[in-house]
């Protein structure tokens with residue numbers, strides 16, 4: 001029998017405990033690494049099991065995450081902020097993906113922060129004008145395609161925008177027409193039917209504008225002065241009395257062919273150089289107008305100026 005190292009069991013146990021504590025302390029790092037590797041391997045080998053567990057405990061998990069988030073809001077926000085600062089490209093891609101996946105939320109956010117973003121972009125554009133111009137020049141085709149798609153998807157907005165632009169920039173429009181006269185004539189020739197249909201539809205909904213345009217063109221054709229007016233101004237001024245026979249004309253309840261229907265008449269016909277303006281216009285009843293035809297009406301004129 002070899003000599004016993006320890007005289008009592010208690011001594012032996014104490015020595016062994018001390019030895020194992022020392023070994024445990026010395027192997028701390030290795031043990032942690034081993035444990036991490038073990039768990040990583042375990043997780044890798046049991047991925048499906050974990051997914052099944054998560055699926056089965058979704059509510060519990062969601063509640064836990066919500067509680068954790070509520071309790072650590074600032075900590076999480078700070079962590080996210082520093083991560084985004086360190087990974088700008090990933091952050092931008094994640095943002096773009098989120099926006100694409102959540103269009104309603106994105107729209108709501110934009111609507112709620114419209115002024116804030118307008119102010120932000122205004123300063124941003126001013127500060128980055130050159131950079132933006134260069135970027136735009138480098139991505140011209142991409143932007144052109146984007147614009148085209150937007151216009152196709154938003155025809156009313158596009159039409160309203162164009163109308164506003166035309167109204168605000170008459171000189172630019174005139175310059176453009178002058179510079180592109182040939183191109184425009186070619187377009188009109190190639191799209192005659194389409195344009196005729198468009199104009200017909202426009203005339204149907206804009207009778208007054210249409211009449212005003214006709215009056216302008218007729219005056220231009222006869223080289224006489226045109227001062228815009230509407231027919232009702234003539235009738236109101238003459239109080240609906242025929243300036244020739246003196247009967248009271250009436251539009252309400254009368255057909256256009258009725259003899260008492262009010263007619264607007266040029267005292268000196270435009271074809272004879274009379275101006276297209278209130279001062280050369282008078283009210284006639286239908287039958288007086290029909291018998292007058294294209295004569296200058298001095299009688300009626302003198303009648304009105306006497307009244």
Ligand SMILES: [Zn+2]
Pocket residue numbers: 242243244245246247284285286287288289
């Ligand atoms: Zn009359």
